[in-house]
Amino acid sequence: MYSALDIDLKPGYGFGIFEIGTSLWTLLDTLRRHPAAYPQIDIKYDPDTSATTPIIVHIRPHLDLLFSGKHQRLHTICIRKLRDPNPPVTVQYKDSILCSPNDILRRVGVAKVFGPTYPGDELRYPGIWFSFDEDILGEGLKVSHPGDRMQEVKRIVISQIEPEGSEDALDEVTECPTMVGDLARAVIKVHDGVALYFYPKIDSNPLHIRIGETTSQDLTLDLGPPLRVHYKDDERMQIHAAAKVTEAEDGAGTGYFYNYFQYGMDFLMSETTHVVKKIILHTNVPGSPLFQRYKRCNWEIEGEPEDDEDDAPPRKRFSDRFETISHFLSPHEPPPSMTLDRTADEDSLNLPNPITHLHGYDGIILEATNLSQVVSVVLF
Template sequence: MYSALDIDLRPGHGFGIFEIGSSLWTLLDTLRRHPNAYPQIDIKYDPDASSITPVIVHIRPHLDLLFSGRHQRLSTICIRKLRDPNPSVTVQYKDTVLSSQTEVLRRVTVSKVFGPTYPIRGSDELRYPGIWFSFDEDGLETHPAGDRLQEVKRIIIFQIGPEGSNTEPSTARDALEEVSECLVMTGELAKAVVKVHEGVTLHFHPLATTAPLHIRLGETTAQDLTLDLGPPLRVHYKDDERMKIHSAVEKNDETGYFYNYFQHGIDFLISESTHTVRKVILHTNVPGSPLFQRYKRCAWEIEGRPEDDEDDTPPRKRFFDRFETISHFLNPRPPPSPRRMVLDRTDEEEHLNLPNSETQLHGFDGIILEVFNSSQVVSVTLF
């Protein structure tokens, strides 16, 4: 499963193929493509708030990967059960093997390799910028706390704060915080600002040096998308006509094709006659929902109208807001009995079994919200 070549420790940055700041979608997609190397994977989250809950990916028996709640970025890596032989794991830092089946990692070794560090009041851990060594795990300790032969039971890797501030307990980074912008995010979508009836503005990392990309309904062409975003991961021709029965105007069901950018969490429906963008679909990648892990999370924001011409901060509602909040934002005076459709995305997936496979479609002027349980919006369709 592991080898010393691909599990090097990089304090503040990662461990082997696991890089701090990587997206949940990217990492799970990588693991899915290597089932023999990573056969046992558990995903844990809070089902009552799965759109904003931190996600833990447990790769048995050695790794716990913590992803931030809002942007689903890898923030903390915990390496545990260093002596478990099923399978065995070798940990190295630069050219030094720290732990293996024949090498026990002890306090004295950590001190020799990493040098002195600040003591932490009330804690027996050895903490350095971007990495902690813990001697606490289930079971009895064979050496008292502080003993130079004390065995390391867990190694924790996390993002380094400003000027290495993680060495001080008073300024230690909260494991549940969002990950700061880092190199691994370069070229990835940071957020998508939606303007109803107009289009969407895409902001990419690094935010300070990358110009926003404007996608306009009825204007942006398929060629524009290819030039600006690269070729889509998939081109899918629209062949589902089931919604046609609800359409009063035949031209609204003009045939077209989809550009699927799974890595950005976005679909574009392209007109077959004009080859311009007709619809934009933004996916939230909510754990437990039918489309979880099919698309990367798109951090969308719906922008309202500014109060006046000098208003530089128009109101917005975001992907983590509850449906009731977004609904009132889009339509402050809803009808007494709002209309909605029920969609079961597993109707054509015979082998997919979910505790709750249904979502509800709520239509507004120029926009459709797809809502999962607990009032979580799993996708936004702009048309």
């Protein structure tokens, strides 16, 4: 028996843990920690363009959550099957019960609580609307006349309050309080590091993380303690080194990782000097082996300005295809690639396309899928 679903509507904002603007990573991580309350979850996306197209999270049987394609933020909440008893649903707004296992939500009930609105096939109010259609209209299904005050509400949709005429399910979520403190974007400068910009954007001065300069103490002070510290013990890439470099010559030891899953970043630290050696940024592409381990990092690679007065140097973003970014980094022939199977050590993980390709450039490595989606960037 599933626990009952109690929904306290907040038009334009959501309800409970389902807040407009919440990141995909944060919400899925929360749901994963409550398997008894949310036992059945499906994730739907376009496998050909999963890095940039919207994602739907379906929590059976009542909730459909639409996340924006680029920033992976909760854009729209759809509450449906209000009379399905598995589990039973109770919906309220402020102090009024709209529907419960014993009460059916009808047009007249919505009007009593929310008041008048413009005519149409649905009852639309700022940040919320009520639909009288089933999700799928079957042949011969009888639909009540729009003027019928006893029409039964079949779906409740919550979205961000936007100016009239600008509602579009494919739009990105406008900056809202839920995002405060989250990473807005990361600007990569090869051979230097990254500049991190946080919400709220209006007050955001970039935080610079520099390779060979920023220390573990700096990271802890600026970003907080990492969610995990992982000591590097995988040296399989050493076989590709042109010449063996001893630990003493390297001057850094094996090293350890600071994992900031909530920002979509890892930092490889020197074991002896405790400064940043490498920076890894993750794109959180659905269907890729590392999906949902990291929040999406909205990264962009900055090129050299054309002159000293160039305030807008060229940039390539995570949403660009691998070929575009590769030509940006190296206009000549792309470098040879190595294949990587991240599922090789995980027998229980079965993905249709587990293989990615590592492409090395001067100071930067791109990890790309067969569909030309860049899933991670390594700076060194």
